[in-house]
Amino acid sequence: MSTEDVLAAATRAKEAAYELATATRATKDAALEAMAAALAAHEPAILAANTTDVERAEEGGTAPNIVDRLRLTPERLAQMAQGLREVAALPDPVGEVVRGGALPNGLELRQVRVPFGVVGMIYEARPNVTADAAGICLKSGNAVLLRGSSSARSSNAAIVAALREAVVSAGLPADVVQLVPGDTHESVKALMRARGLVDVLIPRGGAGLIRSVVEESTVPVIETGVGNCHVYVDASADLDKALAIVVNAKTQRTSVCNAAESLLVHADVADDFLPLVIDALAERGVRIHGDARFGEYDGIEPATDEDYATEYLSLDIAAAVVDDLEAAIGHIRRYSSGHSDAIVTESQSAARRFVAAVDSAAVLVNASTRFTDGGEFGFGAEIGISTQKLHARGPMGLPEMTSTKYVVTGDGHVR
């Protein structure tokens, strides 16, 4: 029953996607503006629905920080609307000619960006993702099937009702934005097996969610977000820059995937740098899980292998002293999740080697890992940060939400 409902929704999405794929930028931008206006117009209904979700979560004993993520306010709703307007202002990726030219036989060849078709989003509590994802998908010409957390079901239903009304008012089919029907695992599973109807699945959330989607899905998946990010302080580092970068990468915001989770220090600067960094981190309430060299100082908890592999997302950091640059690279190859890894060094050759040898979505030299972000990179909107190597790697903006097709034009050409 639930599976059939999901497949029916996916079929409607595919039909709607054909129409959206050939919509002009003007139509899509008008729809995005209407979506922003609709969030404001439906504010009372959306906030009322959200109150239902929040009360249910509180009654169920949900942790306060999770309840906070779930909660919508007039300000948060206004931010969601503003986000939609910002997406409207971005260039349309659809139709962009990626490369083109004439072949020796006179055939004209162009590789052109086109939408994927139907995108499935599987995500956790925050209801703002519902509007963000709908906006990015619409602008990139993709119909979207949204599967948020069941804890946000009333909020998401109210948001999507408003967005669909807006889409129709702009002359596009309502089914370019849909909630996945059903609240069960059965319905997520149906989405993950809807190969041929759903073109791409993007899971956003914790490592467990992402792993289960990767394991179960036959629809192609873009993995996002798990970040066990490293900062390596080289023998040739400017220690002031190193200190600022470590503190920023660890403490500026701890719950995000581009926060640093591990610190590696070259043995040659350990005596100078360890006292500085241990003090600076302690001052900001960071617990250091360190190796034996770090353990020579007060207040260091001993690190296990598990610590070096952990994405804490908290005021914790794993730390070790390494013999040289190659040992740092070896450690990162072993433990990094391939999100963002940084070196602090004044040495050209060390920077060159680190950049070449560390195989991560972003490799940073003398900069905080916190810069790996669609907004910081100037992409204007971000659907997530891909940590896989296929299709898109790193922050994904609008162009990453498209495929391409080859258009070949001749005049009766045969082989």
Add this chain to the structure above:
Amino acid sequence: MSTEDVLAAATRAKEAAYELATATRATKDAALEAMAAALAAHEPAILAANTTDVERAEEGGTAPNIVDRLRLTPERLAQMAQGLREVAALPDPVGEVVRGGALPNGLELRQVRVPFGVVGMIYEARPNVTADAAGICLKSGNAVLLRGSSSARSSNAAIVAALREAVVSAGLPADVVQLVPGDTHESVKALMRARGLVDVLIPRGGAGLIRSVVEESTVPVIETGVGNCHVYVDASADLDKALAIVVNAKTQRTSVCNAAESLLVHADVADDFLPLVIDALAERGVRIHGDARFGEYDGIEPATDEDYATEYLSLDIAAAVVDDLEAAIGHIRRYSSGHSDAIVTESQSAARRFVAAVDSAAVLVNASTRFTDGGEFGFGAEIGISTQKLHARGPMGLPEMTSTKYVVTGDGHVR
């Protein structure tokens, strides 16, 4: 046992891939030249091994056309060597800056092509794929795990032994080119589940092979090759061009994925075009599986739904008369495998609508579907033709065998 062997081979491939990823173009080209020379130097051993495979296949009652694909000759071996030299002459995709610039805060941002790491190839009988895939993977900086058909096991072992010797002579680790150990389904399965060790799987072969890889693999897959390609003859077609294109697309080579399998004709030109095309195809031995309108002529077999969905790869073609352009688009959306679909028309607006509405890897206007090919497109080498939308779509050359990373350079930048 077999699973452990595969994982051990994948682990060696991953280690070797780190070294290959930072090899210079000069080193890689020297390895490719050495690989070409090694195929010549080992010709007696390779041909002897091939004779074993061919005799076993013949004794087992394998169909002659399959035995022919399996058979190597001095000429075919020379072609394989020539292919490796041609790959050496192509530009190195690794290190190419895809985009780059300075951010408002002075950070320098570059998106740079890097190898995937470890590529798994699963393919059928032809032993030439072994050398072709090894060459393309090596040039793009990827270690490769080759899993050919068990019917070609002796040939593949002899070829890979020669290639590994050559790779080592050029100063690269032998394990950048490996056969997947073991001949059982267990060993293929281990390859498909080696997430974290194998970065990408590329199946090349029939629809059944590709479907099973897509279903079972947790490693990201690039689907290749199934082609149910259409030629649509529009009301505004030049019928001479249409005839030449249909005959070429169907008959120039029937066993390939870019051959036409379906013909659609606009009702307005049916009376003029059907007699011409039926004669021309009959003359070349093509069996037409047609709808009622085609059935008014002699020698037409009635088409079923199944015919319209079939990739014949033979001298057969499904055919139908459609009421208009939209009906042709509807038919293609329903039955096309999204490989290559062509319109023949002199009408700008019909061409524009067809190109926009048909969602295939290649959409051709007044040109044969046979042009969808890495060689024809000028890519110089082709690992396969992707029919999926993620990562690469259409013919895949060297750049499609890479991922990218972002390199971010600052001077102590923090947020």
